[in-house]
Structures are given as structure tokens and as C-alpha cells.
Amino acid sequence: MPELPEVELARRYLEGHVLGLAISRVNVLDQGILESIGPEDLNSCLVGQTFVAIIRHGKQLFLGLKGGGCMTMHFGMTGSACYEEKGRVPDRHDRLVIDFNEKGHLVFNDQRKFGAISYAESPQAFIEQKRLGPDALMVSKKEFVERAISHRKPIKATLLDQHVVAGIGNLYSDEVLFQTKVHPSILSSELSPRRMGHVHRAMGEVLRASIDARSDFCLLPEGYMLRDRSAGAPCPRGNGHLKAMVVGGRTAFFCPSCQPSP
DNA sequence: AGGACGCCCTGTTCGC
DNA sequence: TGCGAACAGGGCGTCC
Numbered sequence: 001m002p003e004l005p006e007v008e009l010a011r012r013y014l015e016g017h018v019l020g021l022a023i024s025r026v027n028v029l030d031q032g033i034l035e036s037i038g039p040e041d042l043n044s045c046l047v048g049q050t051f052v053a054i055i056r057h058g059k060q061l062f063l064g065l066k067g068g069g070c071m072t073m074h075f076g077m078t079g080s081a082c083y084e085e086k087g088r089v090p091d092r093h094d095r096l097v098i099d100f101n102e103k104g105h106l107v108f109n110d111q112r113k114f115g116a117i118s119y120a121e122s123p124q125a126f127i128e129q130k131r132l133g134p135d136a137l138m139v140s141k142k143e144f145v146e147r148a149i150s151h152r153k154p155i156k157a158t159l160l161d162q163h164v165v166a167g168i169g170n171l172y173s174d175e176v177l178f179q180t181k182v183h184p185s186i187l188s189s190e191l192s193p194r195r196m197g198h199v200h201r202a203m204g205e206v207l208r209a210s211i212d213a214r215s216d217f218c219l220l221p222e223g224y225m226l227r228d229r230s231a232g233a234p235c236p237r238g239n240g241h242l243k244a245m246v247v248g249g250r251t252a253f254f255c256p257s258c259q260p261s262p
Numbered sequence: 263a264g265g266a267c268g269c270c271c272t273g274t275t276c277g278c
Numbered sequence: 279t280g281c282g283a284a285c286a287g288g289g290c291g292t293c294c
Contacts, residue, residue: 001287032270059288077287078272093272112271114288153264162289170287249266250287 002075004167005210017083021100035118058166062123076114136167156184157248184252
């Protein structure tokens with residue numbers, strides 16, 4: 001499930017593969033993934049252009065165009081992007097293919113179609129239009145604490161709210177709360193600034209650790225619950241077993257012993 | 263403002 | 279064995 005670390009890895013990957021290539025054709029295989037733009041318009045926005053920068057904000061990617069403007073890309077749950085040097089063996093979940101003059105292709109694949117592609121004048125314009133909060137890796141402790149503490153809802157729901165901070169999904173929110181020993185259903189507004197500061201620090205550490213591990217959970221440090229996030233799995237600190245509960249409409253895994261209920 | 267749903271979508275897993 | 283229900287999950291919309 002692409003969250004900030006996976007999207008950052010995709011950003012680096014695209015940066016290393018598609019910059020500077022001349023776009024010759026956009027082939028929309030499934031219009032369902034286009035958001036507020038049609039295939040023809042997207043085609044005319046892109047053809048003849050080149051990508052000059054790949055920018056990430058939270059879980060959102062922006063492929064900046066030489067002539068200004070950018071293609072936006074969101075991976076939803078199952079989305080991925082890859083560059084193919086030669087002809088690609090077609091996959092039934094390929095949703096959009098961008099051909100380059102140099103013969104390569106950028107393929108956007110998305111099994112469950114929760115992903116989205118659109119066009120924006122700038123990343124900033126898109127971020128404002130969607131009212132996304134600051135990026136989880138960029139936000140200062142001060143701003144994060146202020147924003148998060150102002151919400152009277154479970155801390156888990158606050159971390160998942162992209163308007164508060166952008167980039168955290170269900171899995172990493174569990175890890176951040178486990179690392180800080182905070183129960184997922186404690187109200188954000190009930191946490192002291194000091195503890196919320198700890199959540200901020202853990203958020204940065206967890207996201208960076210996952211990027212460093214190339215998002216391979218097996219390579220995460222010992223003591224990370226994402227190495228085995230399931231009900232009944234042993235607590236990484238040896239304090240019993242993990243438990244599942246629904247918070248803010250999502251399944252949260254936590255350690256009842258390390259993260260005492262409010 | 264926030265909670266509780268429902269919907270989108272499809273592959274997997276579970277229960278009968 | 280086989281079928282359908284439940285589930286997962288990000289984001290958005292609706293109603294209370």
C-alpha cells in the first residue's frame with residue numbers, strides 16, 4: 001500500500017528513468033483513473049513535452065513539465081509506475097502508458113483503480129485545491145503539534161487525515177503510535193504537546209527507516225511492529241500480543257500492554 | 263467538527 | 279469442492 005516511503009521510492013525511480021525524454025503519445029487504457037481531465041486534453045498537455053522534475057508531497061507525485069504545468073499521480077492502494085525500455089508485456093491492470101520518442105514507455109498500473117492521474121498548473125495549486133496538509137517529512141515539530149492537537153478525534157484518525165499532515169497511511173500510523181506507546185484511540189486534543197512532539201519525531205524516524213529499507217518490512221529495525229503486523233503477533237518489545245481494533249474506520253493494530261487505553 | 267457509513271474496485275481469504 | 283460473503287484500503291461524499 002503506497003504511503004509516503006513507497007511514493008518517495010517511486011519518485012526517485014522516476015527521477016532516474018524518465019527525465020528529459022520526449023513524450024510522443026499518451027495512451028489512456030482506462031479513463032476511470034483520470035481525474036478532471038479527459039484523454040485528449042491530457043494528451044495535448046503532454047505530447048511534445050519532457051518531464052524535468054519529479055516532486056512528491058505526501059502520497060502525491062507531480063511530474064513537472066518543461067513548458068510548465070505538471071501531471072499528477074496518486075497510487076491509491078495498488079498503483080505503481082514503471083519505465084519499460086522495450087515493448088512491455090501488456091498487463092490487464094495497465095491504466096495509462098506514456099510513450100517516449102526514444103522508444104521507452106512509462107506505465108501506470110493499478111489493479112484496484114483507486115489511483116488517480118490528472119493535470120495541474122503547479123504542485124502548489126494542486127495541494128491548495130485538495131487542501132493537503134504539510135508533507136510528513138517536511139513539517140516542523142511546532143507546526144505538526146499545533147495542527148494535530150487542534151483536532152478532537154482519535155490520534156490515529158488525525159495521522160490518517162491528509163489535511164492535517166500528508167503522507168501517513170494506515171500501516172505507518174500504527175507504527176508511529178506503537179513507537180511512541182500511544183493508544184490509537186486517544187483524542188489528539190488530549191495529548192500533551194510534549195507527547196505530540198514525540199509522535200512527530202517518531203513519524204520522521206519511521207518514514208525514513210522505511211525509505212532506507214526500500215520499503216521491505218523485513219529490513220526494518222528490530223522493534224518495529226510492521227515486521228509482523230497482525231492480530232496475535234508477538235509484541236516486538238515482548239509485552240504480550242498485538243490486537244486489532246477499528247479506529248476512524250480503519251483497522252488499527254497495537255499492543256494493549258505498551259499502548260494502554262485512555 | 264467529527265463520527266458513522268457507503269461507495270469505488272478486485273484479488274484473496276474465510277465460512278458454510 | 280464450490281460458492282458467496284467479508285475484507286482490505288485511500289479518498290471522497292453524505293447525513294446526522
